[in-house]
Amino acid sequence: MGGGKTPATATPLLAALLLLLVGVLAPHAAGDGEDPTPTPWPPQFHAKLLMDFHGNLSLADLWYDWPGGRNLHVIRYQLAADAPFYDNEWNNGTSFFYTPARRTCRSAAVGVGILPPNWLVQGSVYLGRQSTGGFDCHVFAKADFITYYEDVRTKRPVKWVFYTGKTSHVMAFEEGAVLEDAEWQAPEYCFGKGDETSSNNALISEPVAGHDEGFFPKRILTF
Known part of the structure; x- marks a missing residue:
């Protein structure tokens, strides 16, 4: 009993425990050097954004509806008398930019749809x-x-x-939030003729009446 010797049966038991720990921990250690990947967007969400473009501030409601093939930004520029400004984008490649307070509307056919949920994962x-x-x-x-x-x-x-240089700070993010269908409808004057409506087949990147034309310029879709 004396002499402080370790029982012979302890050595095989200790070895078995070490092997078990190696088997459990090895997979976790192998993944430690791997870079994380971006989380895909949920199919539908609503985000409240505070945007800063070289000191020009605005608030925006972003409604994203991938199943519905549509994306809507309602933007309120700081102290703008004609707020809000609407950027209404559809998966058929058509976008409408309108300001109800001035009854002005501009449309664009860009040939690509809205961002898919995994737009950031690839590339x-x-x-x-x-x-x-x-x-x-x-x-x-x-x-x-x-x-x-x-x-x-x-x-x-x-x-x-x-x-x-435009920065968007996400102030709220509501996964699964859905905007009523009526709110997606572009106003009737977007489909009329005359000076109040114009079309543009160029890439969405130019300002329209002091606003940003296209919240996510379409070059982001190039993977």
């Missing part, structure tokens, strides 16, 4: 982790066009920065 580059606005974020870049910040814990978008 993005992982830039690492960074704290922004008090959130620990994974940071991704795509096509030298956008830098996207995703909360590590919740996987929700926190901020995205366009190459133009």
